[in-house]
Amino acid sequence: MNRPSPRENFQAGPTAEDLDALWMPFTHNRYFRKHPRTVVQGEGMYYTSADGRRILDGLSGLWCSNAGHRHPRIVEAVKQQLDVLDYAPPFQTNHDKAFELAGELTRTVGRGFEQVFFANSGSEAVDTALKIALAYHKARGEGGRFRFIGRAKGYHGVGFGGISVGGMVANRKAFASALLPGVDHLPHTHDLAHMAFSRGQPTWGAHLADELEKIVQLHDASTIAAVIVEPMQGSAGVIVPPVGYLERLREICTRHGILLIFDEVITGFGRMGGLFAHDVLSVVPDIITFAKGITSGVIPLGGALVQKHIHEACMTGPEHLVEFFHGYTYSGHPLACAAGLAALAVYRDEGLLERARALAPVLEDAIHSLRDAPHVIDIRNYGMAAAIELAPRPGAPTVRAMEVFHHCFDHGALVRYTSDIIAIGPALIATESQLAELVSRVDTALRQVA
Numbered sequence: 508m509n510r511p512s513p514r515e516n517f518q519a520g521p522t523a524e525d526l527d528a529l530w531m532p533f534t535h536n537r538y539f540r541k542h543p544r545t546v547v548q549g550e551g552m553y554y555t556s557a558d559g560r561r562i563l564d565g566l567s568g569l570w571c572s573n574a575g576h577r578h579p580r581i582v583e584a585v586k587q588q589l590d591v592l593d594y595a596p597p598f599q600t601n602h603d604k605a606f607e608l609a610g611e612l613t614r615t616v617g618r619g620f621e622q623v624f625f626a627n628s629g630s631e632a633v634d635t636a637l638k639i640a641l642a643y644h645k646a647r648g649e650g651g652r653f654r655f656i657g658r659a660k661g662y663h664g665v666g667f668g669g670i671s672v673g674g675m676v677a678n679r680k681a682f683a684s685a686l687l688p689g690v691d692h693l694p695h696t697h698d699l700a701h702m703a704f705s706r707g708q709p710t711w712g713a714h715l716a717d718e719l720e721k722i723v724q725l726h727d728a729s730t731i732a733a734v735i736v737e738p739m740q741g742s743a744g745v746i747v748p749p750v751g752y753l754e755r756l757r758e759i760c761t762r763h764g765i766l767l768i769f770d771e772v773i774t775g776f777g778r779m780g781g782l783f784a785h786d787v788l789s790v791v792p793d794i795i796t797f798a799k800g801i802t803s804g805v806i807p808l809g810g811a812l813v814q815k816h817i818h819e820a821c822m823t824g825p826e827h828l829v830e831f832f833h834g835y836t837y838s839g840h841p842l843a844c845a846a847g848l849a850a851l852a853v854y855r856d857e858g859l860l861e862r863a864r865a866l867a868p869v870l871e872d873a874i875h876s877l878r879d880a881p882h883v884i885d886i887r888n889y890g891m892a893a894a895i896e897l898a899p900r901p902g903a904p905t906v907r908a909m910e911v912f913h914h915c916f917d918h919g920a921l922v923r924y925t926s927d928i929i930a931i932g933p934a935l936i937a938t939e940s941q942l943a944e945l946v947s948r949v950d951t952a953l954r955q956v957a
């Protein structure tokens with residue numbers, strides 16, 4: 508308050524001081540302040556950059572704007588909601604839209620997922636799911652089940668629960684002293700020697716699920732609450748599950764009374780060509796976490812969907828007492844629920860899941876055309892997600908992928924890079940020519956970087 512504003516007018520965009528004031532998440536902040544790349548507008552498949560260029564969004568924002576930007580029906584629903592109810596407390600009372608979305612979502616998902624607990628993000632959804640798993644076992648008299656099993660390269664957000672079960676080394680090591688106790692990890696399934704350039708699910712790797720059996724033998728099943736995996740690992744760079752792998756995890760979990768949690772924060776709402784990955788891969792978990800696409804990224808919303816028997820088991824004790832000591836001020840915020848209801852209607856009425864299924868082979872063919880482009884050591888894809896893995900530049904890992912990202916942005920396409928991997932996840936409204944344009948921009952960038 509006591510610093511004078513260096514702005515002459517408030518339309519002028521951020522000043523250097525403004526850039527300095529924001530500590531950006533998962534960003535090289537000092538570099539970014541010197542080379543800012545920002546957007547000011549979004550519509551459909553495109554952003555407009557601060558310097559007025561159209562940028563083809565090849566990542567649905569951050570894997571979330573699955574119906575494209577500013578979809579008119581979602582925007583209208585949020586505006587209408589704002590005219591009626593801005594906020595209502597979700598503890599001990601609630602508002603109609605939260606129930607409507609819960610009903611609509613559980614009916615749409617089906618397969619025994621009869622209850623949903625709302626949170627605001629994927630990270631909160633994951634913490635919620637882990638707590639539900641503990642509460643479920645305790646309620647059934649199996650409170651000794653406290654262990655969680657995640658997977659190497661897994662990303663489950665940034666809460667302490669999420670980084671504990673997550674398998675991203677950089678996200679864990681800085682906070683190693685505060686990780687949850689009793690967490691083990693399955694090996695990841697990424698092995699270029701056996702699966703480079705796979706289209707869809709790799710045929711090698713199902714046996715890696717048997718590592719779960721070894722972990723169970725080590726600790727005894729009676730100490731293990733849940734296994735949590737992304738059915739397709741998104742943030743680690745689109746690591747597609749090998750044929751038969753998830754089925755084996757499911758079978759081992761069922762045999763030992765261990766809950767299976769699918770973290771579908773990226774894979775939900777059309778990314779895999781169905782509502783959730785479990786629909787297209789035919790393996791049904793006990794709990795699903797979701798976020799991102801539920802509102803097409805318009806308003807933050809996340810949550811955990813649970814099988815009926817899990818909810819039932821947790822409904823214990825005298826009726827006037829709280830059953831589950833967990834929740835957020837903004838669990839099921841009215842604007843988020845309005846956006847969620849509208850987004851579900853858009854996915855259904857515009858046939859976007861079917862569209863994703865139809866576009867998947869087009870994206871697959873386009874992305875695999877980069878096989879002989881410079882630096883490429885792997886290409887993989889499933890549904891509307893794909894990744895191109897690059898050989899790291901000697902002595903400077905990740906820099907090559909960063910340069911590809913910058914080149915693409917500067918030449919009109921947004922992709923994502925993570926270590927030496929370029930990830931792509933266009934909105935489900937993309938046209939075939941936009942997919943071709945996106946891949947061509949990546950191709951050009953690959954030929955430009957050293």
Ligand SMILES: Cc1ncc(COP(=O)(O)O)c(C=O)c1O
Binds near residue numbers: 627630665737742
């Ligand atoms: C599988 C998965 N889980 C959890 C998260 C965390 O979501 P959020 O950033 O909304 O907390 C992400 C984010 O990308 C994710 O991909």
